[in-house]
Amino acid sequence: MRLLQLSAVVTLLALALMVWSMLQPTPLPVMLAMTVGQGLGTLALGAFLFVVVRDLRRTYVKRRDAQEPKDPS
Amino acid sequence: MHFDPFLIAALVTTGIAAVLLLWFLIRRPALTKSTKVILMFGIGILPLMTAANGNVAGFHATTQRSFCGSCHVMTPYSDDSDNRESTSLAARHARNQMFGDQNCYTCHADYGMFGVIVTKMGGLRHVYEYTMNYRNMPVKQFLEEIEIRKPFPNSTCMHCHSTENPLWGTISDHTSTIDRLRAGTLSCASEGCHGPAHPFSKEAKRLKAAGH
Numbered sequence: 001m002r003l004l005q006l007s008a009v010v011t012l013l014a015l016a017l018m019v020w021s022m023l024q025p026t027p028l029p030v031m032l033a034m035t036v037g038q039g040l041g042t043l044a045l046g047a048f049l050f051v052v053v054r055d056l057r058r059t060y061v062k063r064r065d066a067q068e069p070k071d072p073s
Numbered sequence: 074m075h076f077d078p079f080l081i082a083a084l085v086t087t088g089i090a091a092v093l094l095l096w097f098l099i100r101r102p103a104l105t106k107s108t109k110v111i112l113m114f115g116i117g118i119l120p121l122m123t124a125a126n127g128n129v130a131g132f133h134a135t136t137q138r139s140f141c142g143s144c145h146v147m148t149p150y151s152d153d154s155d156n157r158e159s160t161s162l163a164a165r166h167a168r169n170q171m172f173g174d175q176n177c178y179t180c181h182a183d184y185g186m187f188g189v190i191v192t193k194m195g196g197l198r199h200v201y202e203y204t205m206n207y208r209n210m211p212v213k214q215f216l217e218e219i220e221i222r223k224p225f226p227n228s229t230c231m232h233c234h235s236t237e238n239p240l241w242g243t244i245s246d247h248t249s250t251i252d253r254l255r256a257g258t259l260s261c262a263s264e265g266c267h268g269p270a271h272p273f274s275k276e277a278k279r280l281k282a283a284g285h
Contacts, residue, residue, distance in 0.1 A: 008094040025134030026143040
């Protein structure tokens with residue numbers, strides 16, 4: 001949950017940089033948006049996908065363990 | 074700021090993504106499947122759409138004369154193009170709607186196969202040089218000392234003025250120099266022909282050389 005919250009904050013920061021470059025299209029904002037902004041956005045998306053994949057994996061492992069026949073001994 | 078549908082699209086997707094993310098941060102809902110889908114839009118799909126539309130809008134913005142003129146050393150050039158009374162080559166092209174507000178980019182862009190990339194790489198070099206070396210340079214000194222990095226290629230002029238038009242061939246100066254023009258050894262924008270494109274910069278250099 002903490003990672004997702006961080007990811008959401010980082011995405012908001014990335015969006016802010018991108019909006020700044022669109023509202024004030026001068027060299028510095030445009031370059032910041034296309035480098036730092038998009039980098040932060042990619043990082044946030046990576047963190048989100050990491051959480052989703054980790055949760056799916058946990059669910060899969062839980063299900064597999066529940067379905068495995070118990071040792072009769 | 075100019076109207077651009079990509080800009081509007083980017084702002085709309087940004088707004089929706091921001092609402093979804095703020096909802097998630099403030100309400101702190103349980104991490105159910107539907108929350109994850111909402112986050113997929115807030116963190117993934119909508120910001121990707123913003124980035125894509127923003128890139129196109131950003132590219133359009135970087136072709137505007139106002140963008141070039143946003144570095145102080147370029148203001149004499151953009152002011153000259155804005156001047157309806159100026160008779161410089163650059164200003165006359167700026168008044169042509171084929172060039173208009175994008176006259177800097179239209180004339181200084183590379184038209185090769187990878188023209189856009191080459192032009193943008195050149196632009197990055199300009200930003201680097203400006204930031205590291207020229208950001209505090211007075212405009213007067215800039216006009217006196219700085220030259221265009223590479224000679225202006227005639228091929229850029231010939232992009233529109235093909236030199237094949239019969240009317241073009243009726244001018245004796247054209248016919249007598251056509252081989253040199255096509256070879257690029259004589260510039261269309263040279264003094265005595267159609268140039269210089271930005272005469273005030275040449276005047277500043279001349280005055281400096283004369284000790285004024």
